[in-house]
Amino acid sequence: EIGMTQSPATLSVSPGERATLSCRASQSVTTKLAWYQQKPGQAPRLLIYNAFTRATGIPARFSGSGSGTEFTLTISSLQSEDFAVYYCQQGYNWPWTFGQGTRVEIK
Amino acid sequence: EVQLVESGGGLVQPGGSLRLSCAASGFTFSAYWMTWVRQAPGKGLEWVANMAERERGGETNYVDSVKGRFTISRDNAKNSLYLQMNSLRAEDTAVYYCARHRVGGREVEFWGQGTLVTVSS
Numbered sequence: 001e002i003g004m005t006q007s008p009a010t011l012s013v014s015p016g017e018r019a020t021l022s023c024r025a026s027q028s029v030t031t032k033l034a035w036y037q038q039k040p041g042q043a044p045r046l047l048i049y050n051a052f053t054r055a056t057g058i059p060a061r062f063s064g065s066g067s068g069t070e071f072t073l074t075i076s077s078l079q080s081e082d083f084a085v086y087y088c089q090q091g092y093n094w095p096w097t098f099g100q101g102t103r104v105e106i107k
Numbered sequence: 108e109v110q111l112v113e114s115g116g117g118l119v120q121p122g123g124s125l126r127l128s129c130a131a132s133g134f135t136f137s138a139y140w141m142t143w144v145r146q147a148p149g150k151g152l153e154w155v156a157n158m159a160e161r162e163r164g165g166e167t168n169y170v171d172s173v174k175g176r177f178t179i180s181r182d183n184a185k186n187s188l189y190l191q192m193n194s195l196r197a198e199d200t201a202v203y204y205c206a207r208h209r210v211g212g213r214e215v216e217f218w219g220q221g222t223l224v225t226v227s228s
Contacts, residue, residue: 001171034214036152043204043218044152055209055216087152091213095170098152 002026002090006099012107019075021102023088028068032092035064035073038101039084047086048073078104109133109217111205116222123195123226129188129205129219137161137183140208142215143190145201145224155179155203156190172198195226 003026013019023033031051036044046055048064051071061076075082083106088099115127127143142157156179159166167179178191188205202221209216 032213036215038152043206043221044215045218046209046214046216049209049212049214089152089214094168096154096213098154100151 001095002029002093002097004088004090004097004099006086006088006102008102009100010103010105012105013078014107015080016077017107019078019082019104021073021075021086021104023066023071023073023099025069025071025090025092029090029092031067032090033064033066033071034089034091035062036087036089037082037084038087044087075104109207111207111217111219113203113205113219113222116203116224118225118227119195120228121196121226124191124193125195125224127190127192127203127205127222127224131186131188131205131207134207136181136186139210141179141181141188142206142208143179143188144204144206144215144218145199146204146221147198147201150201153201157208158188192224195224197226200224200226 005024007022033051035048038044052064063074065072085101085103087101110132112130119125143155145155156169158179176194180189202223204221205219206215207217
């Protein structure tokens with residue numbers, strides 16, 4: 001099973017600032033990497049797939065990068081609605097696995 | 108509009124069984140991989156099982172922790188996905204999400220609202 005490790009566990013950011021979230025895979029997942037956003041009491045929402053492709057309707061301030069074992073989700077200018085938990089997920093080998101999440105909170 | 112509505116969750120004793128259902132609408136159900144993902148209270152996400160579209164013969168995959176206990180199935184005529192859960196354990200307590208894959212992809216594009224399964228005596 002491929003382990004996914006996200007850092008940091010919690011990120012404190014002021015509105016309008018840039019947020020950088022990291023995700024590391026225990027072995028290469030090529031670019032089979034997705035990012036999700038989850039707000040309290042809601043289902044997750046797909047943000048990015050194939051490491052850098054934005055899902056339908058996702059604002060351009062969200063961008064993904066990386067390949068192999070190291071990936072980054074960048075939110076260029078945090079809006080109030082972006083404070084949430086973010087998960088990465090690999091789809092390279094079954095079982096597809098999620099990271100433990102990064103909570104983005106208001107500084 | 109894609110809609111996924113789960114039902115069937117509830118309180119069950121350890122060792123018991125439960126069947127979750129998911130009613131799908133707004134898309135050609137038979138053409139998509141479908142999935143169950145769960146989230147224990149206050150915890151992260153775990154992929155439970157998925158099932159291929161009709162053209163791939165309904166291939167299924169399970170995470171090791173549920174193999175032999177859970178069965179995913181679908182009824183394309185009824186646009187419905189199911190998860191039969193047997194020999195339930197306390198660690199199966201979670202919100203179970205029904206979800207649809209992105210076409211040709213290995214990630215979830217649409218999610219239901221989730222149904223809570225609580226395994227406790």
